[in-house]
Amino acid sequence: MKLKLAVFVAAAGLLVTLPAMAHHSFSAEFDGNKPVRLVGKLVKLEWTNPHSYFYIAVADDKGVVSNWGCEGGGPGALSRAGMKKGDLKIGDTIVVDGYLAKDGSHLIDARRVTLPDGRNIYGGSPGDGGPPEGAVTSKK
Amino acid sequence: MTLLQVCQSLYDSAVGTSIRESDLVFDIIESAHVLGISLLAGTVAIVDLRLLGRVLKKDEISDVLTQMLPLTWAGFALMVTSGSLLFWSEASKMYFNPMFRLKLVLLALAGLNPLVFHTTIYRNVAAWDSATPVPARARTAAIISLTLWTAIIVCGRAIAYYH
Amino acid sequence: MHLLLLFQWLATTRLSAAMSDSTWAFAVVEMVHLLGLALLGGTVMVLGLRLLEFRLNRRPAAEVAGDLYPYFLTSLSVLILSGLLLLIDGPLRYYGNAAFWLKMWLLAAATIFSVVLNRAVIHSHRGSSALTTKVAAVTLLLLWLSVGLAGRAIGFL
Numbered sequence: 001m002k003l004k005l006a007v008f009v010a011a012a013g014l015l016v017t018l019p020a021m022a023h024h025s026f027s028a029e030f031d032g033n034k035p036v037r038l039v040g041k042l043v044k045l046e047w048t049n050p051h052s053y054f055y056i057a058v059a060d061d062k063g064v065v066s067n068w069g070c071e072g073g074g075p076g077a078l079s080r081a082g083m084k085k086g087d088l089k090i091g092d093t094i095v096v097d098g099y100l101a102k103d104g105s106h107l108i109d110a111r112r113v114t115l116p117d118g119r120n121i122y123g124g125s126p127g128d129g130g131p132p133e134g135a136v137t138s139k140k
Numbered sequence: 141m142t143l144l145q146v147c148q149s150l151y152d153s154a155v156g157t158s159i160r161e162s163d164l165v166f167d168i169i170e171s172a173h174v175l176g177i178s179l180l181a182g183t184v185a186i187v188d189l190r191l192l193g194r195v196l197k198k199d200e201i202s203d204v205l206t207q208m209l210p211l212t213w214a215g216f217a218l219m220v221t222s223g224s225l226l227f228w229s230e231a232s233k234m235y236f237n238p239m240f241r242l243k244l245v246l247l248a249l250a251g252l253n254p255l256v257f258h259t260t261i262y263r264n265v266a267a268w269d270s271a272t273p274v275p276a277r278a279r280t281a282a283i284i285s286l287t288l289w290t291a292i293i294v295c296g297r298a299i300a301y302y303h
Numbered sequence: 304m305h306l307l308l309l310f311q312w313l314a315t316t317r318l319s320a321a322m323s324d325s326t327w328a329f330a331v332v333e334m335v336h337l338l339g340l341a342l343l344g345g346t347v348m349v350l351g352l353r354l355l356e357f358r359l360n361r362r363p364a365a366e367v368a369g370d371l372y373p374y375f376l377t378s379l380s381v382l383i384l385s386g387l388l389l390l391i392d393g394p395l396r397y398y399g400n401a402a403f404w405l406k407m408w409l410l411a412a413a414t415i416f417s418v419v420l421n422r423a424v425i426h427s428h429r430g431s432s433a434l435t436t437k438v439a440a441v442t443l444l445l446l447w448l449s450v451g452l453a454g455r456a457i458g459f460l
Contacts, residue, residue, distance in 0.1 A: 029326050032393065049159070049166035049229070050300070076163040076459060085161070102326045171455040175448070177337065178344020185345045186371075195370040199362055207358045211348070293341060294334045301330055 030109035034100040038068055038108065042092045047085045049074040054110065056094065070096045070110040073123055083113075083121045092116045098123075143235065150231035159229035166229065173222035180215030181289045183208050191282035193274050200269040201278075239302050243295040250288040257281040306398075313394040322392040332388045339381035340451070346375040347417070347447045354424070354440035364436075368424040375421070379414065402460050406453035413446035 040056030052072040059065045072078060075085070088094065093116060098108035111123045141149075150156050159166055189195045190204045227234055234240045261277045268275050313319060322328050352358040353367045390397055397403040420439055 029329065032323055047161050049162065050170070074166065074459075075161055076167055079163050167455075167459050171452065174337070174340075174455060175344075175451045177341045178348065178451075181341040182343075182345025182348060185342055186349050189374070195374065196359065196362065196367065197370070198366065199359065203361065204359070208349075211352075211358075289341070290338060293337050297334045297337055298330070 029102045030099040031102050032099055036098060036100050036108055038070070038096045038098075039093065040068065040096075042088055042090055042094055043067065044090070045085075045088055047075055047078075049076075052078060054088075054094065054096065054113065056096065067106060069107045070098060070113070071107060072110045072113070077123070078121065081121045081123065082119070083115070087115055144232065147231035147235040150228050151233070153228070156228045156231060159225060166226075169222050169225050172218060173226060176215055176218040176222060177293060178215075180212060180219050181293060183211045183215060184285060184289055187212070188282035188285050191274055191278050193272060193279075197272070201274070202265045202269050234299075237299055237302050239295050239298040243292055243299065246288055246292045246295060250285070250292060253281060253284050253288065310394040310398040313391055316391065318388075319391045319394065322388060329389070329392050332385050332392075336382060336385040336389065339378045339385060342374060342378035343382060344447070344451075346371040346378065347443060350375075350421075350424075351440045351444040354436050354443075356437075365425050365427060368421055372421050372425065375417065379417075397457070400457055400460050402453050402456035406450060406457065409446065409450045409453055413443075413450050416446055417443060 038056060038058050040058035042054060043057050044053075044055035046053040046055075051074060054070040054072060056068050056070065057065050058068050073081070095114035096108065096110050097112040098110040101107040101109070109123075113121045113123075115121065151160075159169065186195065187205060187208050190197075190199070190201060196204055257278070261275065261281070268278070273279070322332075349358065350368055350371055353360070353364055359367055420443060
């Protein structure tokens with residue numbers, strides 16, 4: 001049993017160091033209790049696997065612009081949801097509903113994108129606990 | 141050309157880009173990589189368990205090793221191929237990813253361990269092929285192997301969490 | 304739909320909150336899930352290959368199966384427990400996912416089949432026909448491969 005213990009202590013040690021090492025970049029976790037709606041101009045689009053990224057410039061009430069990243073599904077998931085790479089151009093205004101990253105960075109897990117032509121692209125599935133239809137939530 | 145420049149050109153290449161922007165290909169390659177863990181690490185685990193005297197105790201160690209090794213090599217081929225294609229599509233991002241770098245280091249160590257084993261204690265395996273308990277040095281190699289492969293799998297998954 | 308009510312209730316539990324509040328729990332559980340996958344795959348593959356008389360033919364199949372069975376059961380338990388934790392992190396996310404349900408059905412089938420097969424092999428005093436054994440071996444491998452593939456599909460839907 002000592003041998004197995006050694007293995008698992010080593011593995012556990014590695015696992016435990018992960019959160020400690022993760023201080024800056026552990027941003028893949030999103031808070032399901034913090035829905036947010038962002039409206040902004042597209043500054044960059046990464047049509048990539050395993051996740052796509054929509055970078056938008058969001059202006060607040062005072063006109064101060066901040067940059068936000070919106071993480072979406074990969075190209076396959078987006079195509080199945082009805083979106084093509086050419087549907088968006090840099091400078092287009094889009095609405096993104098999603099969940100805030102837990103580490104406080106300007107990153108959201110995009111669950112719904114509203115394109116300039118009014119189409120809604122849904123990232124999740126119906127009833128999965130994602131933002132409800134037509135929900136208007138506060139922007140941070 | 142610096143290593144980063146090499147990675148950048150891999151990333152920008154037609155092959156890298158098409159995998160990265162693909163509808164289905166990336167998913168298939170990644171699935172092969174994840175499921176291939178069983179073929180590579182799973183077969184390694186069985187051999188390690190034999191060295192630790194836990195399974196197939198009545199089988200001679202050399203017999204278990206020679207029978208399992210082709211499976212492990214097949215798994216290795218699958219993992220290297222799928223892993224290289226995944227790397228190709230994200231090369232410049234992987235360059236900066238600390239978990240990816242750690243995974244490569246651990247892979248190198250995981251390759252060194254059996255090399256040392258085969259060129260040292262395994263050379264006179266005929267003397268301890270059916271021994272109980274298995275000699276300490278062979279058991280140590282098995283524990284190192286299990287630990288390294290556990291860490292490699294953990295690191296591999298952690299890559300996704302470090303941007 | 305009782306199942307929907309169950310999943311909605313799961314989403315209200317303290318365990319669900321603990322999983323989703325944590326920044327690292329989901330990742331760690333995923334890693335444990337992968338480790339379970341590695342070991343389970345190893346045991347299933349070796350048993351399947353033995354039954355196909357591809358590998359380790361010097362020992363009786365009953366002995367090979369008997370040796371591997373505890374490791375099969377342990378890794379399966381690890382996979383099920385970690386899987387439950389992954390599920391409870393966001394039950395409704397999986398409820399609507401067709402690949403998740405496919406995986407659950409395949410998991411049930413693969414588990415039942417594996418238990419029955421192992422009992423038959425470990426306790427058989429007379430061998431079954433070579434053909435039956437080989438069909439069973441291929442079925443075993445295909446079932447668990449399908450579970451793995453369905454699991455991957457969860458992430459892509």
